Amino acid sequence: MATTETMTLNMGPQHPSTHGVLRLVLELDGEVIVKVTPHIGYLHRGIEKLSEHRTYHQILPLTDRLDYLAPMSNNLGYILAVEKLMDVQVPERAETIRIIMAELTRLQSHLVWIACHALDIGAMTVFIYAFRERETVMEIYELISGARMTSNFFRVGGLSQDVPDEFVKKVSDFIDVMPGYLDQYEGLLTTNPIWLKRTVGNGFISAEDAIDLGLTGPALRGSGVDWDLRRDNPYGGYEKYQFKVPVGEKCDTFDRYKVRLVEMREACKIVRQGLDRLKPGPVLADYPQVCYPPKENVYNSIEGLIHHFKIASEGFAAPEGEVYQGVEAPKGELGFYIVSDGGNKPQRFRIRPPSFVNLQSIEKMSLGTMIADLVAVIGTLDIVLGEIDR
């Protein structure tokens, strides 16, 4: 009598659709997935351990390297946590620029998501288009921080420097044209029969399961849970902005796609509101125990130079206590949990990465489907391994 047995297939860590060094061990019955075992940690750099040996200002560049597609969101989460710990009030201009940049970062990250997700499923045109728009965001990054990816632009208490004059025009021009580009992507995908066949019903996860598995961000909202930290637990000045929170219904890959597209349109609106609010003023809090002095003082006076040296080398002592700050990063809730023992370095520095927790539901989403559907599930989860492995 003929018997059937399952086959084990190794997918990754070098695989074009695993978005980095993710390794999945699949157990297959024919082409149907019976079991998925993710293996992660190939990119583990020990950022939490490293951070426990650095002063609070020195940790900031490490956070750029978590989700390297959305560096400013990581920066924002981290400095908000430190500002909460130190009880620093940030000037309004700095707050507004931070929100503009955080939303541009969301656009940038979602552009990479739509590009790679569509490419994985076979729509190459979208990839080229989305990377063209991403380039503009990169140029804005370069304009204000000098770096295209690891921006390291925000500071505890404000920003490292004010933005140049052409910033407002460049951002304004970009968000004027962006909705048109989004229409273009939608024209290529939303009613495309191949896209619909690949995404509708794929990666189903009910609202209950999504909460139980700790999903956050667009992946949770795609399952119909109306939860957005920007609105429900506002941070960094988001309570002053009006925006809609899109929610899906069918809990599948297509609904998560729609949620992210609406989020991009809303991000454009938030950036526009931010530009309207932008008024001249200081970009760094007047709190010399914690913040760097303005650059003019550093270059032109000995007191400023000493101050800068002291903050850069010794840092500042944080009061004893613990804070947790979660922000709505493009991929979900990014949390920073800092335990201070009263010294100038954290006693415990914990990063709650959205991708790590979201990746856990890959098994729930892909069991019983084909391998090709697993590729769509990886795309819709929108993971970045730099953040998963830390």
Place this chain on the structure above:
Amino acid sequence: MAENNRAVLKLKEKFASSIIDVVEFRGEVTVTVKKDSIIDVLMFLKQSLQYNLLTDLTAVDYLGKKEDRFMMVYQLYSIPNKDCVRIKTPVSEVDCSIPTATQVWRTANWLERETYDLFGIIFEKHPDLRRILMTDDWVGHPLRKDYPLQGPDREPYKGRLS
């Protein structure tokens, strides 16, 4: 204030003997409970008070600073009520284990694996307690305070010598 927090009020009513400490710092409420009642507390918070989302689960190493070396930390959100609370419980080095929270939230699975991997805390009855970030044959638990920054076989870093 911490005394008026709905979770604190209910927990004081129901688990009065298990609560060690209630602290509020920068508007965040932290409740420390005894280890043997942690699962009951979490289950009660989830089922009766609608703290349905476990955001984060981790540990802190207080080597030489506290009597019980480790502190487990659970961050909870209530999606219907839009509020949050932090639950902590001490774990001693001698009895370095704690019941798993996977029976309350499935998301605890990987978070507990990570805590086991980096701190060496054993989660009793965990369905799949393996290392997750480090390799399977790794020796030691890197986030412990007595684990050297550059690893066990290297000279400790002494800062820039130039």
